Amino acid sequence: MKFAIISAGEGSRLAQEGVQLPKPLVQLNGMAMIDRLIHIFAKNGAEEVVVIINNEVALTKEHLSKLEKTSEVPLRVIVKTTPSSMHSFYELSRYLKDDRFCLTTVDTIFREEEFSRFIDAFKAFEGDGMMAVTDYIDDEKPLYIGTDEDRNITGFYDTLQPDTRYISGGIYCLSPNSIVTLEKCMAQGMSRMRNFQRQLVADGLRLKAYPFSKILDVDHAGDIVKAEAFLNGQD
Known part of the structure; x- marks a missing residue:
């Protein structure tokens, strides 16, 4: 199973708030x-980790260039500036077509033990995809997820709906069938x-x-403190 990381954003909000x-x-x-994610993926049996970073930040490119040589798991790095996360996913997708995979963004923070159970559940799942969700909402623009009583996903919504108990956690385990849909979306200009x-x-x-108990994103300087407290069990 392969793992992939979208890490092509500029982090402009962090920079504006003094994060160097x-x-x-x-x-x-x-x-x-990014090192934390790669380490966790290696512990969960990653055959390869594919990462996309933008072409604007020399420090990140230098770090990943060194990491390619020392990583505990085979690492493939794509350097390309893209206009959106979906475009980044599309660039990654050429390396993900031959097997089921797990995709996340670099700033998605979760507990390792929950992630391992999630990966095990996906490996046993015979469907097309398994999405990490949480009922903890600390997101500026949450994506609400509709589910039935068996947690089959029925829809994705920008606003709260009667059947939306959860929001997206930004971790996607998917089959190669999803790439067909991705290519259709790109062709339609999404x-x-x-x-x-x-x-x-x-x-x-x-x-x-x-369901995960909690998933955080690091978008602002204050989120770093919250993320560290969460990972240290202080929430």
Whole structure:
């Protein structure tokens, strides 16, 4: 199973708030966020980790160039500036077509033990995809997820709906069937990951929600402190 990381954003909000390191290299408890993800993926049996970073930040490129030589798991780095996360996913997708995979953004923060159970559940799942979800909402623009009583995903919404108990946690385990949908979205000029997810439902793919207790994003300087406290069990 392959793992992939979208890390092509500029981290402009962090920079505006005085964080000097580019987002992938922001330290949580002494480890860069991107290093933490790669380490966790290796512990969960990653055959390869594919990462996309932008072409604007020399420090990130230098860090990943060194990491390619020393990583505990085979690492493939794509350097390309893209206009959106979905475009970044599209650049990654050429390396993900041959097997099921797990995709996340570099600033998605979760507990390792929950992630391992999630990966195990996906490996046993015979459907097309399993999405990490949470009922903890600390997001500026949450994506609400509709589910039935068996946690099969019925829809993705920008606003709260009667059947939306959860929001997206930004961790996607998917089959190669999803790449067909992604290519259709790109051909139609779509540019947001949430529209891709809606199209997965429209295309009839079988998706399951997998609840996490909490998932955080690091978008602001204050989120770093919250993320470290969360990982240290202080929440």
